[in-house]
Amino acid sequence: MNFEQLLQSPAYTVPARERRDLILQELNTLSLHHYEYCEPYRRIIDGLWGGRPGADTLNAFPYLPVALFKSQTLQSASPEQIRLTLTSSGTTGQAVSRVLVDSETSLRQQAALTNSLTHILGKKRLPMLVIDTSEVYRNPSMMSARGAGVLGMMRYGRDHAFALGPDLELDVDAIRSFLDRNGDAPFFMFGFTFLVWAKLFEASAGQTVDLSNGILIHSGGWKKMVEKAVDNEVFKSRLNERFGLSRIYNFYGMVEQLGSILLEGPHGLLYPPNYSDVIIRDPQTLMPVPHGTPGLIQVISLVAKSYPGNSLLTEDLGVIEAVDPGEDGWMGPGLRILGRLPKAELRGCSDVVASHAA
Amino acid sequence: MPHEVALLGPDGILVPVDMRDFGPQCDRLHARAVAPFADGSIRLLGVISRLLLTAPDARGIPQFTALGYWLRPSMLQRMKHAFDDTLRPGQVATPRGTAFHLPPQNVDTLFVYSWALSVLAGNSNIVRLPSQISRTTQILCTTIAAALAETGENERHLFCTYDHGSGLNRTISALSDLRMVWGGDEKVRTVGTDPLQPDGLSLGFPDRQSFSIIAAAIYADLPVAGRDQLANQLYNDIYWFDQMGCGSPRVIFWLGEIGDLADDLFTRLVNVARSKSYKTEASVSVSKYVRMNDMVASGVAQTGTRFGPELDVVNTSLSPALAAHHHGGGFLISTPLGSLEDILPTINRQVQTITHFGLQPPQLEQFAKSLIGKGGYRIVPIGEALSFEPIWDGVDLLAHMTRRIVWR
The missing domain is CATH 3.40.309.10 (Aldehyde Dehydrogenase; Chain A, domain 2)
Structure with missing residues (x-):
């Protein structure tokens, strides 16, 4: 079954075993496509995977380390076809990922995201409260992953309002004015996890804001949240207590697989959409591990076509805690994210202490 | 922010000392240099060799075994003879004075090699230990402290650690006659800007x-x-x-x-x-x-x-x-x-x-x-890549750690 057909099924409903067979065929087709058009990909397949683009099983399917997007230009379309370059929001001084998207892949990304979001929001566009500042997408120099993320999500809402001011300060008036107009019926909220917590929840202490008709979708790293000792459970229960907000969905995605989001389903676990899958690998041997065993997350998705981003080995750790729970129709592997792989340093004669030398 | 300096104590533990007391500690090393391959120096390194090869927590760690063999008395005698052979009639070897060692952060044993050769050369020594003391470095520190105590040779050696921002690299350099800088290019370059004694010598061992x-x-x-x-x-x-x-x-x-x-x-x-x-x-x-x-x-x-x-x-x-x-x-x-x-x-x-x-x-x-x-x-x-030897990076270390008095 191909990508378009898989999108026809209700999102997040194809059972784990079944989807593996369904996506493998198109995955092999895509791999052949990248092999033909993307030279670095071809070199990797030839040099590290025995020269065969594709595999008989999903576990054996070639994967690229996601860090490769930082050092290589990976594109499977001609330069004229590339419509936009997405970049990751790397820390200052670090290399950023560069992802090259043509019109076709852009459409596939939108179709994929629509499939995921309508699952939660319904087919009709809802009024939208963005938990961010409008600057984040208005200012082109800020067109980072965050800006692109906000802009991408805004397509799924209408009558947009922004809960934060230019300096990310809470704009209570903007929120109240939005709620006066839209607060009595379901509305859509989107923001990055840390901003929702620090700039909406923490900054609104002592204020009464009724968000009980809201549907919050949020994403972003949990690193800063861990520093505040806030996990998904705490996040949800505190937001519910404060705002009456009960429909909260986290998702896991990355700029290298834009459009494909692993969405929070039963028991706070994250589920890949129908055209997508997750494999957990041992960080040492890189072999797949059984469900329940933590390891590196490999994400597989049919979305990307203008760049070889269909099978990526991330540097995030996770564990599959449930498979095909069936609650409310949710099927597939249920992933819990355990954070980044901790960095160990190799030092030697050539230690670099000059950078802190006075 | 107050800067910290810590000195290696007799039990092998680094003890923080007041910055004001550190200067006199360095000064006392001055003019304590002895003749190259003095008996006391050979005895000191021999004890370290014995401890590395026999002490329960050091024995069996391959890097320590290599170091222990390198410092065993027969090896030291061989080095002494090789060194003496470089002296022509009418030449007497004398130490440079005070040597300042800046070893790399993580090749634990290297500071001992750098220091030991300088000990043999007869110099007084100030060794800056890594800011993070690894388990193996700690064993080396304990071993050295024990050997210094046993041989009473502690008067001309100072092992310390301090903050990068403390300016002590500059202070110690100013009173040093020899500086051994091990590390990356940047470190060698940065430390190299701190002046030594006017007739001092700085040897850099950068990225290789x-x-x-x-x-x-x-x-x-x-x-x-x-x-x-x-x-x-x-x-x-x-x-x-x-x-x-x-x-x-x-x-x-x-x-x-x-x-x-x-x-x-x-x-x-x-x-x-x-x-x-x-x-x-x-x-x-x-x-x-x-x-x-x-x-x-x-x-x-x-x-x-x-x-x-x-x-x-x-x-x-x-x-x-x-x-x-x-x-x-x-x-x-x-x-x-x-x-x-x-x-x-x-x-x-x-x-x-x-x-x-x-x-x-x-x-x-x-x-x-x-x-x-x-x-x-x-x-x-193959197998000797890491074996330290007195000619390192093409430099005859003992020759550079000493001077020659000529007479006729």
């Missing part, structure tokens, strides 16, 4: 790269035991300091037809690593895998094999600056070589150690001569 040459035909003729032995020696060279020692090989050049010999050796190598329970951190395993993909994707390497988390190997054809592609933690570049001359374009000032297997002395001598003016300062058998 090393590689190996194996004569394929000779390896092919080795029996299994010989192959395993070579793998064992290669293991020491590569893994002792997580392949981050300056002498650790990054590239294996195969002189002659490789066939399946490389696979054979690397399989043996990974088996040695496993038998020694070498542990690869998960993030190191992953970043080596990223590097392998990166080198293949960019066409620098053509193929690659992960022999295990302990060892990734990429295969390349010969090109300049191969050794610049360094990762560490068990990452090798395997490259065929038609003749020894073919390697010359890849050699520059950064090259330090070239370990070899299967080359004959006449070849080696000719090869050494072909390196004149290029780089590459040690051509030694």
